[in-house]
Amino acid sequence: xxxxxxxxxxxxxxxxxxxxxxxxxxxxxxxxxxxxxxxxxxxxxxxxxxxxxxxxxxxxxxxxxxxxxxxxxxxxxxxxxxxxxxxxxxxxxxxxxxxxxxxxxxxxxxxxxxxxxxxxxxxxxxxxxxxxxxxxxxxxxxxxxxxxxx
Numbered sequence: 001x002x003x004x005x006x007x008x009x010x011x012x013x014x015x016x017x018x019x020x021x022x023x024x025x026x027x028x029x030x031x032x033x034x035x036x037x038x039x040x041x042x043x044x045x046x047x048x049x050x051x052x053x054x055x056x057x058x059x060x061x062x063x064x065x066x067x068x069x070x071x072x073x074x075x076x077x078x079x080x081x082x083x084x085x086x087x088x089x090x091x092x093x094x095x096x097x098x099x100x101x102x103x104x105x106x107x108x109x110x111x112x113x114x115x116x117x118x119x120x121x122x123x124x125x126x127x128x129x130x131x132x133x134x135x136x137x138x139x140x141x142x143x144x145x146x147x148x149x150x
Contacts, residue, residue: 033057039142051140052133081123095133
């Protein structure tokens with residue numbers, strides 16, 4: 001995933017209507033649910049740490065784009081299931097995984113709050129919900145530092 005994210009970050013053109021960096025602290029999580037997996041928490045038996053958060057939600061719930069941008073990836077990926085990546089410009093990406101279905105295709109523009117997928121358990125996750133990452137210059141960071149939880 002890291003190599004794909006790096007390549008997409010370099011290749012995709014900015015589609016944001018304003019600087020994404022100005023949205024820090026103003027974003028909403030992409031789905032309503034219970035936060036059950038946190039950034040940096042141990043993930044799996046291989047000693048890996050989570051590069052995103054997991055939000056447990058009922059199957060089929062709408063997953064919304066956190067901000068405007070352009071879809072740069074929408075396909076199945078082993079370990080992530082149905083995966084969708086949005087480029088927000090300024091080398092910022094949002095990553096939505098474990099989806100039941102993807103509602104957008106690469107190249108599609110998206111607006112903040114627009115449904116882009118539906119929650120599921122694809123990719124081998126035991127729980128239904130959404131795995132969500134944010135990246136800048138290919139590096140994952142804690143998305144909770146960018147969202148308002150209430």
